[in-house]
Amino acid sequence: MTDKKLIGVDLGGTTIKFAILTAAGDIQQKWSIETNILSDGQLIIPDIIDSINHHLKMYDMKADQFSGIGLGSPGTINFKEGTIKGAFNLNWKDEVYPVRDIEAGTGIPVTIENDANVAALGERWKGAGNNADDVVFVTLGTGVGGGIIANGQLLHGANGAAGEIGHVTVDPHGFMCTCGKRGCLETIASATGIVHVARDRAGEYAGDSELKAMLDDGQDISAKDVFDLAKTGDDLALIVADYVCDSLGFALANIANSLNPKYVVIGGGVSAAGDFLLNKVEKAMRANEFATIKDSTEVRLASLGNGAGVIGAASLIK
Amino acid sequence: MTDKKLIGVDLGGTTIKFAILTAAGDIQQKWSIETNILSDGQLIIPDIIDSINHHLKMYDMKADQFSGIGLGSPGTINFKEGTIKGAFNLNWKDEVYPVRDIEAGTGIPVTIENDANVAALGERWKGAGNNADDVVFVTLGTGVGGGIIANGQLLHGANGAAGEIGHVTVDPHGFMCTCGKRGCLETIASATGIVHVARDRAGEYAGDSELKAMLDDGQDISAKDVFDLAKTGDDLALIVADYVCDSLGFALANIANSLNPKYVVIGGGVSAAGDFLLNKVEKAMRANEFATIKDSTEVRLASLGNGAGVIGAASLIK
Numbered sequence: 176m177t178d179k180k181l182i183g184v185d186l187g188g189t190t191i192k193f194a195i196l197t198a199a200g201d202i203q204q205k206w207s208i209e210t211n212i213l214s215d216g217q218l219i220i221p222d223i224i225d226s227i228n229h230h231l232k233m234y235d236m237k238a239d240q241f242s243g244i245g246l247g248s249p250g251t252i253n254f255k256e257g258t259i260k261g262a263f264n265l266n267w268k269d270e271v272y273p274v275r276d277i278e279a280g281t282g283i284p285v286t287i288e289n290d291a292n293v294a295a296l297g298e299r300w301k302g303a304g305n306n307a308d309d310v311v312f313v314t315l316g317t318g319v320g321g322g323i324i325a326n327g328q329l330l331h332g333a334n335g336a337a338g339e340i341g342h343v344t345v346d347p348h349g350f351m352c353t354c355g356k357r358g359c360l361e362t363i364a365s366a367t368g369i370v371h372v373a374r375d376r377a378g379e380y381a382g383d384s385e386l387k388a389m390l391d392d393g394q395d396i397s398a399k400d401v402f403d404l405a406k407t408g409d410d411l412a413l414i415v416a417d418y419v420c421d422s423l424g425f426a427l428a429n430i431a432n433s434l435n436p437k438y439v440v441i442g443g444g445v446s447a448a449g450d451f452l453l454n455k456v457e458k459a460m461r462a463n464e465f466a467t468i469k470d471s472t473e474v475r476l477a478s479l480g481n482g483a484g485v486i487g488a489a490s491l492i493k
Numbered sequence: 494m495t496d497k498k499l500i501g502v503d504l505g506g507t508t509i510k511f512a513i514l515t516a517a518g519d520i521q522q523k524w525s526i527e528t529n530i531l532s533d534g535q536l537i538i539p540d541i542i543d544s545i546n547h548h549l550k551m552y553d554m555k556a557d558q559f560s561g562i563g564l565g566s567p568g569t570i571n572f573k574e575g576t577i578k579g580a581f582n583l584n585w586k587d588e589v590y591p592v593r594d595i596e597a598g599t600g601i602p603v604t605i606e607n608d609a610n611v612a613a614l615g616e617r618w619k620g621a622g623n624n625a626d627d628v629v630f631v632t633l634g635t636g637v638g639g640g641i642i643a644n645g646q647l648l649h650g651a652n653g654a655a656g657e658i659g660h661v662t663v664d665p666h667g668f669m670c671t672c673g674k675r676g677c678l679e680t681i682a683s684a685t686g687i688v689h690v691a692r693d694r695a696g697e698y699a700g701d702s703e704l705k706a707m708l709d710d711g712q713d714i715s716a717k718d719v720f721d722l723a724k725t726g727d728d729l730a731l732i733v734a735d736y737v738c739d740s741l742g743f744a745l746a747n748i749a750n751s752l753n754p755k756y757v758v759i760g761g762g763v764s765a766a767g768d769f770l771l772n773k774v775e776k777a778m779r780a781n782e783f784a785t786i787k788d789s790t791e792v793r794l795a796s797l798g799n800g801a802g803v804i805g806a807a808s809l810i811k
Contacts, residue, residue, distance in 0.1 A: 309651050323751065325655070328644050332627050332753025334789035337643070342783035343750045344743065354783040425662065426747075432661045433641065433748050435650025465660035465672040471652035 179242040181492045182283065184223060185293065185484030186210070186248045188264035191223060193230070194485035198242070198493070200301050204234060205485065216266040220273055224280030231281075238282035245286050245491035246273055247293030247484050252335060257287060286491040290484065292329055292338060295322025297487030298440045302479040307437035311430055312477070313340050313423075315445035319361040319368075325434060340430065341365070345422045350375075364423045366445055369398035373415045384411035402448035420452060424459020431464055431472045442477030449476065497560040499810045500601065502541060503611065503802030504528070504566045506582035509541060511548070512803035516560070516811070518619050522552060523803065534584040538591055542598030549599075556600035563604050563809035564591055565611030565802050570653060575605060604809040608802065610647055610656060613640025615805030616758045620797040625755035629748055630795070631658050631741075633763035637679040637686075643752060658748065659683070663740045668693075681740045684763055687716035691733045702729035720766035738770060742777020749782055749790045760795030767794065 178198060185192040187210060194205040208226050211218045227244070231237070250262030257274025259267065274285045288296070295304075295312035304310035308327040314320045319341030323330045330337040341361035342354050349358030350371060362368045377390045386404045389396055404412035427439050439460075446452065457474050464472070479486060496516060503510040505528060512523040526544050529536045545562070549555070568580030575592025577585065595603045606614070613622075613630035622628035626645040632638045637659030641648045648655040659679035660672050667676030668689060680686045695708045704722045707714055722730035745757050757778075764770065775792050782790070797804060 307651070309648075309655075325643050325648050325650075326646050328646075330627075330643050330752060332643075332789075333625070333755040334753055334785055336753040336783075336785040336789070337627075337751070339753075339783070339785070340751060342786075343747045344781040347743065347781060352783075356781065356783060359783070425665065429661045429744075429747060430751050433655070433658060433751070434648060435652055435654040435657075437651035463662040463665060463674065465654075465657070465670075465674060465677070467652055467654040467657070468660075471650075471654070 180236075180240055181489035182227065182241055182244040183485035183487070183489030184227075184244060184246045185290070185488055186219070186223070186246060186265070187290070187484075188212070188249065191219070191226070192481070192485050193226060194489065195230075195234070195236075196486065196489045200486060200490065202482070202486070204230065206230060210265065212264075212266040215268055216262075216271075219265060220271060220276050221280075223273075224277055227277075227281050241283045243284040243286060243492035244277060244281065245288070245293070245488035246277070247288055247290045247488040248273065249290050252287055252289050254287075254331070254335070257285070259287065288329070288488070288491055289335075291320030292322040293487035293491070294442060294483040295324060295338065295487065296329060296490045297479055297483030297485070298442060298477050299324050299487075300490045301486050302483060303440045303475040303477050304438050309434065309436040310438050310440060311340075311427070311434060311436045312440045312442065313427065314443035314477075315364055315366070315423075315441065316443040317366055319365045319443075323434070325436070340426065343426045343430070345426055360422065360426045364419050364445070366398040369401050369415065369419055369445065370396060372418055373401050373411070376415055376418070377411060380411050380414070382410050385409050386412045386415070398445050399447070402445075402452065406451050416452075417455065420455035421459045424456045425463055427456065427474065428460040428463035428468075431460065431468050435468055436472055439472060439474040440477050441474065442483065446476055498558055499807035500545065500559055500562040501803035501805070501807030502562060502564045503608070503806055504537070504541070504564060504583070505608070505802075506530070506567065509537070509544070510799070510803050511544060512807065513548075513552070513554075514804065514807045518804060518808065520800070520804070522548070524548060528583065530582075530584045533586055534580075534589075537583060538589060538594050539598075541591075542595055545595075545599050559601045561602045561604060561810035562595060562599065563606070563611070563806035564595070565606055565608045565806040566591070567608050570605055570607050572605075572649070572653070575603070577605065606647070606806070606809055607653075609638030610640040611805035611809070612760060612801040613642060613656065613805065614647060614808045615797055615801030615803070616760060616795050617642050617805075618808045619804050620801060621758045621793040621795050622756050627752065627754040628756050628758060629658075629745070629752065629754045630758045630760065631745065632761035632795075633682055633684070633741075633759065634761040635684055637683045638761075641752070643754070658744065661744045661748070663744055678740065678744045682737050682763070684716040687719050687733065687737055687763065688714060690736060691719050691729070694733055694736070695729060698729050698732070700728050703727050704730045704733070716763050717765070720763075720770065724769050734770075735773065738773035739777045742774045743781055745774065745792065746778040746781035746786075749778065749786050753786055754790055757790060757792040758795050759792065760801065764794055
């Protein structure tokens, strides 16, 4: 192992997170800047370059002390060309050239990967994945994303879509998804999906429930509200939480039945519901797994939170 | 690439198939012997050794002309120890030592793998998988098995169960499977599963159908009968074929949604139903896949038939 250091960059729609790490993955410095999506996002890559150069100067470090920069980004990555397109939350309408531009701007080699895969790599390396060779990561946020590590390698598949667990079909007759088909996991287990399920179930619910009262009152509710109320025993909230966790457990069980990972790791904002969510998902997984999987695949909550991205991005360099 | 040759051995419950191949995977010689499962299967490994040595002598070849022997076998493989246990159709009740014993008996290094994985490797290398880096193989026989190649590597998972597609849950309220849970793909899309579905549907069918008449008459029917009758337009047989293909398509679509393979390859005896089956499965897959997968993952029938095993076994040596 080299003693050169790594830089991890996690590019999101609101902030860009940076970290300097040892080759062993220990964070030595970290900082973040706001993502400036004005002017079609044209300032983003220059901002990344300036921020890295500024901090290296501040820490009295030189480019040749680093073995590389790993960048996690939204959008569709072209690995051969080192380009990204279709990152709509960054206002990138045309293809951008982060590898070419950041290498030229910093003098350090750059590797890119999509944001969900980078979070998967981070949780695998330094988080709940325990550096195992076979880890499936699912992130429950505004949407549902994921990443799959098998035989120690991140999977991309034929066209870069491996690990896009959010579009596994759970119910062929379910809600319409933005992807154009029905019943995707994302329509049920994302933050927006959970609210959708709650509104749907509330329409046919006649019992006593604070969640029902809030919805009837026209209040905005969040996925967090649903799980918080479910924990207090709210009847409708429990119906929703059970359906969400059963659906997630069904989808994850079948991925586990196919891949037999050592760990299935659940992250993203919705996973803040903690052991309450984990226990329900695990129960649903066990009901749909065959014996070898029950015995050898473990489901866990992610442990790195927002830090997974920079660590996973840095791991691209190893 | 070396110019040494490969030996592939496909050990089944009825026959043991052998082939001598070039390093490029072209079969130069092939033969088979009956599997002798008497005496707790203790004669099987000696028979394999004798048959290899006999044929090398016959072809005037020496052990050092081979880079290895690949063996595909039923049962649970211990890769570290080179042992196999639980191959009940071979009457192997205790652990056996094929790597140790065949190496000692032939002077050629031996690598072992389970039979479904070996068929997957064969179809990937020289069959419908077109030597792509990402191939999912499913075999529809007495049971349903499979193998997954991702990033060019066969996946084993944490405990060797990766690729056991037969136990993906299709219907949590469906038929009980031998594995102990309900609604496994194997209970629907295996040869025995198809007959089970036909008997189940016949019980609630009141229309005009030759399949119904055969079942009511107490005749034994096979999966082949069901598909042959469906092709002639038999109403009940079509209901069964549609359910089988919809279930298989649902399961394969979700594996494709997760892994984005280049090819999904369908083999095994049931796949003899050909394009009739393929077209129905493809339609069901497309209905459950998101856009990138529809565009980049192709489903195909296996092309090597019984030959996949020896070719895949030989490929273990590459």
